[in-house]
Amino acid sequence: MLIVQTKIMKNFTNMFKMYNKFTRLYSTFPKHFPEFNFDYLCNENNFEHIKNNIEMRKGVGDIAKVCQLYNDLLNKSIDSTRDKLTNDLNEEAKKIPNETHPDVRKYGTEPKIVKFINEAPTYTDKTYKPFEFSQITRKLHILRTDNLGNFTGHRSYFLIDSLAELEEALLKYSIGNLVKKGFSLVSVPDILPKYLIESCGMIVAGDRPQIYSLDEFHHGPELCLSGTAEMSLAGLLINTTHKAETLPLKMAAVSRCYRAEASSTSEEKGIYRVHQFTKVEMFGVCSPNDSDALLEEFRQIEEESFTELGLHMRVLDMPPYELGAPAYRKYDIEAWMPGRNMFGEISSCSNCTDFQARRLHIKYIPRNQSASEFAHTLNGTACAVPRMLIALLETHQKPNGTILIPEVLRKYMNDETYIKRRKAVPDLKTVKLV
Missing domain, CATH: 3.30.930.10 (Bira Bifunctional Protein; Domain 2)
Structure with a gap:
């Protein structure tokens, strides 16, 4: 059993070595990643369309919450809560599904x-x-x-x-x-x-x-x-x-x-x-x-x-x-x-x-x-x-x-x-x- 465990750990070691080759590449994430299209997501003219799209696609995501956080961020002066609002906004925006083909x-x-x-x-x-x-x-x-x-x-x-x-x-x-x-x-x-x-x-x-x-x-x-x-x-x-x-x-x-x-x-x-x-x-x-x-x-x-x-x-x-x-x-x-x-x-x-x-x-x-x-x-x-x-x-x-x-x-x-x-x-x- 010890030999089997050793082989398993060697496999994981090799996998981590391959991961390390990519570390430098992945470390280049911008601070506030990703870049959502909030001009579209938080336009009141698109609200019902986006809400309907969410409902058709398993109902995951809350566009109302995204819009609320976005407006709060726009109206917030630069202080200790701004970073938290930005992070909360990005986390909620991540949950919004892609658009759906009209057909x-x-x-x-x-x-x-x-x-x-x-x-x-x-x-x-x-x-x-x-x-x-x-x-x-x-x-x-x-x-x-x-x-x-x-x-x-x-x-x-x-x-x-x-x-x-x-x-x-x-x-x-x-x-x-x-x-x-x-x-x-x-x-x-x-x-x-x-x-x-x-x-x-x-x-x-x-x-x-x-x-x-x-x-x-x-x-x-x-x-x-x-x-x-x-x-x-x-x-x-x-x-x-x-x-x-x-x-x-x-x-x-x-x-x-x-x-x-x-x-x-x-x-x-x-x-x-x-x-x-x-x-x-x-x-x-x-x-x-x-x-x-x-x-x-x-x-x-x-x-x-x-x-x-x-x-x-x-x-x-x-x-x-x-x-x-x-x-x-x-x-x-x-x-x-x-x-x-x-x-x-x-x-x-x-x-x-x-x-x-x-x-x-x-x-x-x-x-x-x-x-x-x-x-x-x-x-x-x-x-x-x-x-x-x-x-x-x-x-x-x-x-x-x-x-x-x-x-x-x-x-x-x-x-x-x-x-x-x-x-x-x-x-x-x-x-x-x-």
Whole structure:
């Protein structure tokens, strides 16, 4: 056990070393960060619109309180309470969600189905009932989720042999597609300042935080495990100003993602919702006039990539209630999972307009101008491994117990055509740690 603990601490040490490389960059936060558009937020003509937008988007945020604090600050002389008012104003303004695309405001609480892609799998034997992912992997001996609670915690898993190879194949396939489309590949840290994660729109406090804090391991700036590479990529561009002719910036990263997920539904059992997984992320920066088009480009990249994997999918334009705080518009792609008899989300892409850019000071200089303006940021999931594995195995299972490997992945799997049953996985209770 001591050896295991030593290995864990070494991993954390390496992660902190990577964090330290970014310390100088992140230490450049302005004192009163971020820069909100109070001329818009506190204009009485916009009050009802903003209030309605908050109500549509889970009701988080109090525009009346923001306006009150703003007016108090304007009327306050410079004294000992001014800094507190400024901090209170910024804290309340952080809670106000992004604007919502006019079309999306009309959807109510239900998403709009944009399209269906590919046909659902059919079987010659009409009596064949597709197996669920956990059943398939148990028969093939390529996944382990039991007996892990003693040292890796709930919602943990081991991918074994061909399933681990399939994970690597998906990563190489996804990255290869993005590099061909002009994305720059970036290797990112997994430990980030709490402030950066908050600025990107994830919840880090309260009853249901979305991420893990590392305060107990580290004394100093508040640090957290990254929930997605989007945060690191956004942090890489903090306090930067770009020439219009250099935009759009398109970056991609492979990273481990850490989520404090909580779910007890049977549909989300197994590796559908886990605490740690690997993901390929897209991130973009562009001018405000180009962000709608770049979102469509991100969506098309996802659709093309998943289409070649032979998945039956539906594309959803998500309603305000499902956008989260940063997104102006968000598309989800759901794959049909025959064993579960349901569509499950495998990907999303979002246009965050200037929500993150204002918090991180990401700007650009329009052509023929000297003054800078806030850029728009976007993100999209090129491949989230666990759910992609579920969709692939349930879609391509054969009655003889094998799994057909999509043709585009075979070159990454020794040109194998099928995943077949392997020898039984050793019982973890009998494995001796040396």
